[in-house]
Amino acid sequence: MPGRRGAGAGGGRRACGSGIRRFLEPCLLLLLHGGESHGYELLDNLGKFGFSETPADSSTIYRILRSLEEREFVSSRWAEGDSGPAIRVYTLSPEGDGYLQMWVRDLEETDRILHRFFSEYQDHMKQHHSGDAGPEEIRKE
Amino acid sequence: MPGRRGAGAGGGRRACGSGIRRFLEPCLLLLLHGGESHGYELLDNLGKFGFSETPADSSTIYRILRSLEEREFVSSRWAEGDSGPAIRVYTLSPEGDGYLQMWVRDLEETDRILHRFFSEYQDHMKQHHSGDAGPEEIRKE
DNA sequence: ATCATCTAGGTGCAGTATGCACATAGATGG
DNA sequence: CCATCTATGTGCATACTGCACCTAGATGAT
Secondary structure: OOOOOOOOOOOOOOOOOOOOOOOHHHHHHHHHHOOOEEHHHHHHHHHHHOOOOOOOOHHHHHHHHHHHHHOOOEEEEEEOOOOOOOEEEEEEOHHHHHHHHHHHHHHHHHHHHHHHHHHHHHHHHHHHOOOOOOOOOOOOO | OOOOOOOOOOOOOOOOOOOOOOOHHHHHHHHHHOOOEEHHHHHHHHHHHOOOOOOOOHHHHHHHHHHHHHOOOEEEEEEOOOOOOOEEEEEEOHHHHHHHHHHHHHHHHHHHHHHHHHHHHHHHHHHHOOOOOOOOOOOOO
16 A cells, blocks of 8 residues: 555535544644654554544645644654664654643634534524425524 | 724644634534525624634635535625625525535534544543653553 | 565645735715 | 725735655565
């Protein structure tokens, strides 16, 4: 399997298939919180989070890791690979740990908003038994 | 308050302040499912979903509405404003209703992924009582 | 030795998303 | 006439992401 190419949802709003924008960054941070790792390995371990069928492009992973390093949330060093070329091993920094905490708080907020959406949706559907019919003509006041 | 300018997080990953990419589109669809409306009014009603402090830029709203119209998920017509300039009134189409259903299913999936993240996070923190200390040196195997 | 393949990291480009600044324009009141 | 509010919109810069493609070491088969 040379490089996980193929698959993928197509970028953005028109697809709706990628839902809300992917939150790969905090997932990578969390994985690195569990210990040093490198891009290719992280890519495999992302499966844990269950990105449905769409395991993210490797280029995205490598770019996020570089971006994290620029901001000093991780550091990297080159190491020998067990078999194959050298690997760039990333280590979470204390700042990166704090950044992960921020992300978690942020995602909890996102979760609240998401549930507010579901709640609004269900309230609305209760009143209109909808699902296939068009919207009714309802004035706001 | 001329036009809701100011405020707002910087765009994207580096901020973490906007969390996961905003899902304004389904919110607008849901609001339109409740009846016809126009951009400026929708902007106000977005508060319902509790986008923390960041009520979204008006330009984004107008652009999403146009994009929805291009894809025929909504239609629009010009109407007299109660007071002030003319308004462009948007109406959800049956296709738009179906699209909203797709979004809901997609967001439910996102919700599952989000909770898998929280679950991973909590499991991890249980073992490391962390929060302020850097990551420990743990090998994967 | 040469070649295919796997592992690993990376660049270039295009499409999409989004905030901010700013433009346009009708309505209203001083 | 001008300031202000309502309402819609454009231009620009930045950012995220997928896809195609590139580089390069290691390994095994021919």
